[in-house]
Amino acid sequence: xxGPSHTVLLLTxxxxxxxxxxxxxxxxxxxxxxxxxVIAVGTPVSAPVLRAxxxxxxxxxxxGKSARQVIEEAxxxxxxxxxxxxxxxxxAAHLKxxxxxxxxxxxxxxxxxxxxxxxxxxxxxxxRLALSVMAKGLQMLFRLCVGMAATALACSYLCWYGRxxxxxxxxxx
Amino acid sequence: MRATLIIxxxxxxxxxxxxxxxxxxxxxxxxxxxxxVADDASTDDSxxxxxxxxxxxxxxxxxxxxxxxxxxxxxxxxxxEAAVLLNNDVVVTEDFLPPLLADLADETVFxxxxxxxxxxxxxxxxxxxxxxxxWRRDLLYLHHETDPAQLTETCPQLYANGGGMAFRRRAWxxxxxxxDLYLPIYxxxxxxxxxxxxxxxxxxxxxxxxxxxxxxxxxGRIQRLPxxxxxxARNAVLFTxxxxxxxxxxxxxxxxxSRWVADDVLVGGLPNRMRALLAATKRLALAARCRxxxxxxxxxxxxxxxxxxxxxxx
Numbered sequence: 001x002x003g004p005s006h007t008v009l010l011l012t013x014x015x016x017x018x019x020x021x022x023x024x025x026x027x028x029x030x031x032x033x034x035x036x037x038v039i040a041v042g043t044p045v046s047a048p049v050l051r052a053x054x055x056x057x058x059x060x061x062x063x064g065k066s067a068r069q070v071i072e073e074a075x076x077x078x079x080x081x082x083x084x085x086x087x088x089x090x091x092a093a094h095l096k097x098x099x100x101x102x103x104x105x106x107x108x109x110x111x112x113x114x115x116x117x118x119x120x121x122x123x124x125x126x127x128r129l130a131l132s133v134m135a136k137g138l139q140m141l142f143r144l145c146v147g148m149a150a151t152a153l154a155c156s157y158l159c160w161y162g163r164x165x166x167x168x169x170x171x172x173x
Numbered sequence: 174m175r176a177t178l179i180i181x182x183x184x185x186x187x188x189x190x191x192x193x194x195x196x197x198x199x200x201x202x203x204x205x206x207x208x209x210v211a212d213d214a215s216t217d218d219s220x221x222x223x224x225x226x227x228x229x230x231x232x233x234x235x236x237x238x239x240x241x242x243x244x245x246x247x248x249x250x251x252x253x254e255a256a257v258l259l260n261n262d263v264v265v266t267e268d269f270l271p272p273l274l275a276d277l278a279d280e281t282v283f284x285x286x287x288x289x290x291x292x293x294x295x296x297x298x299x300x301x302x303x304x305x306x307x308w309r310r311d312l313l314y315l316h317h318e319t320d321p322a323q324l325t326e327t328c329p330q331l332y333a334n335g336g337g338m339a340f341r342r343r344a345w346x347x348x349x350x351x352x353d354l355y356l357p358i359y360x361x362x363x364x365x366x367x368x369x370x371x372x373x374x375x376x377x378x379x380x381x382x383x384x385x386x387x388x389x390x391x392x393g394r395i396q397r398l399p400x401x402x403x404x405x406a407r408n409a410v411l412f413t414x415x416x417x418x419x420x421x422x423x424x425x426x427x428x429x430x431s432r433w434v435a436d437d438v439l440v441g442g443l444p445n446r447m448r449a450l451l452a453a454t455k456r457l458a459l460a461a462r463c464r465x466x467x468x469x470x471x472x473x474x475x476x477x478x479x480x481x482x483x484x485x486x487x
Contacts, residue, residue, distance in 0.1 A: 092436040140435045143447050147434030150450050151427040154457055158414055161461035162468050 006036040009079035009106060010055070011097045014046040014087045022053055025085050025112045025121075032110065032121055039077050041070060041100060067100070074104045082106035083121060086113055095136040102129055174274050176206045176255040176339065178265075179247045181240060183213040185261035186222050188387075193227060195264045203270040207231065211247030213238060239357030244335065245350040248342060256345070260336035263289075263300075264385045272381035273339035276327060283348070283374035284340035284366065286333030287384045288324065296321060297386045300336045303328060303378040305483045306363075308422060308475065310429035312409050315363065330378040331482040332366020337384045344374060354415060354456060354463050359401075360408035367416050370478040371471040406449035407456075414453065414460040418467060419475045 008029060014022050026038070039057045040050045047058050057077075061070045082101045086094055101109050109129055110121040124132075178196045182189060189210065200206040208230045210223050214237035223232045235246050248256050255277055259265065269287060276285040289300040296302055301317035302324055308314075315331070318324055333340070335351070348368055351361040366376045410430065417423045430450065437446045453460070473481070480486045 090436055143437065144431060144435035146447060147431030147450060150434075150454050151431045154414055154454060154460075155424065155427045157457055158461050158464055162465055165462075165465040 006033050006081065007077050007079040008033050008036040008038050009074055009077070009082040009101075009104065010038050010040040010050075010085065011082060011100055012040065012046055012050070012085040012087055013043050013093045013097065014049050014085065016045075016049055018087050019049060019053060021087055022049065022085065025083070026053065028112070028121055029083050029110070033081055036081070039074065039079060041074060061096075061100075067096075067103075071100065071103045074100075079104070079106050081108045081110060084109065084111040086111065091136070091140065095133065095140065098129055098133045098136070102126065102133060174255050174277060175204075175253040176200075176257055176270065176274060177251040177253045178206060178208045178257045178259060178270075179244070179251065180208070180210045180259045180261050181213065181243055181247070182210050182215060182219055182261045183243075184215045184217045184219070186215070186217045186219040188261040189219060189222060192259070192261055192264050193223065193230065195266075196259065197227060197230065199265045199267050199270050202267050203274070206270065207251070207253060209233060209247060209251065211235065211243050211250075213240070213243040240335070241351030241356055241358065241361040242353060244361075248345055248350060251342060254342060255339055256342050257339040258335055258337070259384070260300075260386070262387050263287075263337050264387070265337075266383045266385075269382040269384055270339075272327075272379050276377050276379055277339060277341055279375075281373075281375050282341075282377055283344045283369040284333040284338050285377045285379045285382070286330060287337035287339075287382045288378075288380045289334065289337060289384060289386050292385055292387055296324070300334045300386050304331045304334070304363075304366075306331045306367075306479050308417065308426065308479070311426060311433040312413055312430075313363075313417075324378070324380050326380065328378050329482050329484045330366075330376055331370070331479070332363045333376055333378075335362035336386065337382075338362070339382075344369070348372070352415075352463060354411055354459050355408045357404070359405045360412050364412055364416065366482075367412075367478060368467070368471075370482055371416075371467065371473050373472055376482065403445055403449055403452065406445055407452040410450055410453040411456060411460050414457070415463045416467060417475055418464075418471060422475060 038055055040055045041059045041061055042050050043061055044063045047060050050058050059070050059073050084097045084101055109124050111124050112121055178200050180192060180196060196208050200208050210230060210232045212219055212234045220232055220234060223230055233247060233250055235243050244258055255274060273285045276282055289297045289302055291297045296319060303318040305316045306313050348365060352364055355361040355364060369376055413426055417426055434446045434450050
């Protein structure tokens with residue numbers, strides 16, 4: 001995998017303070033795909049971080065742009081490789097990054113698992129990535145159901161108990 | 174006004190070596206004030222250290238109770254009009270006490286918090302300086318002022334950090350002290366401040382009362398542990414269940430908490446939010462009793478509490 005004509009799509013929701021981790025990933029990526037042009041997909045928060053690392057082409061997701069628009073813009077670059085950096089600590093962010101990589105339809109997908117200090121990219125097939133997206137989606141659904149059940153129980157019990165034992169207090173002041 | 178400086182200790186003999194002499198000096202410099210070490214079932218030689226080297230300091234050994242319960246026991250045992258709670262890793266300056274007591278002379282003030290600095294003189298982030306709060310979708314988010322230029326005058330704040338706060342004992346007793354709901358630690362001081370504002374008292378930040386906090390010595394180290402993060406997240410949920418009385422906001426917040434659980438924080442692979450919510454559910458009955466008390470005794474609305482704590486209204 002080499003040659004100056006390659007375009008690599010970098011998918012990351014990095015934030016300030018994570019420059020070193022992203023730089024390490026970029027270095028590892030440059031070894032894997034030498035001379036490639038890097039296009040990044042990030043958020044309004046990650047865009048300045050990526051710019052500071054010398055990435056000029058950034059598609060900003062979540063800044064008035066829908067996921068569909070970002071996917072279509074990314075497809076125009078016809079990237080051969082997509083690299084996912086799992087830097088964001090939240091579950092939904094991981095799911096979105098993987099879903100974006102799948103939807104853009106890139107042939108080769110690399111991922112940098114959060115294993116500092118030296119992240120190494122590993123190739124993941126589209127089928128495995130699709131399974132990962134499905135598993136994460138189901139897990140989120142399960143968590144949402146558990147969360148709804150627990151908060152519904154809490155809300156009902158607290159409201160019932162408050163009505164039976166509480167007073168007017170300041171809740172309506 | 175006489176005060177008792179209460180240092181909460183658990184296996185912190187090495188920390189007392191620095192913090193206790195500073196407290197004794199400050200108590201003497203400000204007049205006739207007492208110093209107490211409230212020990213939460215230490216197994217090190219804290220008792221020997223205090224009784225041999227500081228015979229004038231009262232050492233009270235309590236059975237294991239966690240931070241909040243030990244504070245409550247110590248405050249109950251104190252005999253002065255005012256008390257000052259100090260972490261054992263907080264080193265006070267010689268003149269930290271008079272500004273706190275001057276603020277407490279105002280009967281509308283429940284508590285006053287110190288200015289927390291790192292040993293190098295920068296603002297510490299582990300213990301908050303001038304804290305304000307905001308109800309967002311799922312929880313109460315706390316904001317700690319980080320701009321030194323904003324920390325030059327006495328001003329309201331949402332709560333005084335339990336690591337360095339002065340208060341009048343009568344008001345503490347009226348509020349019931351730290352709530353057992355949050356045992357062993359975290360959010361009990363935020364809860365106390367919120368309740369104080371809710372009953373019409375004020376909580377202040379006093380920049381003239383400077384204390385130093387060595388973040389690396391205790392909490393800074395343990396805050397990274399997943400178990401500690403879990404307790405903190407659980408208590409954030411319990412705080413909402415207990416204190417948010419505005420009905421519309423309460424329902425919206427609880428609905429948002431289920432989405433909060435779905436989008437978990439992946440720290441070391443642990444699904445912390447779901448575990449935190451389930452752990453909070455185990456304390457639901459206690460939270461309901463505490464909430465019922467708030468419903469009976471609160472005189473200020475949730476919105477007004479946060480406004481007043483930001484200094485935006487009377």
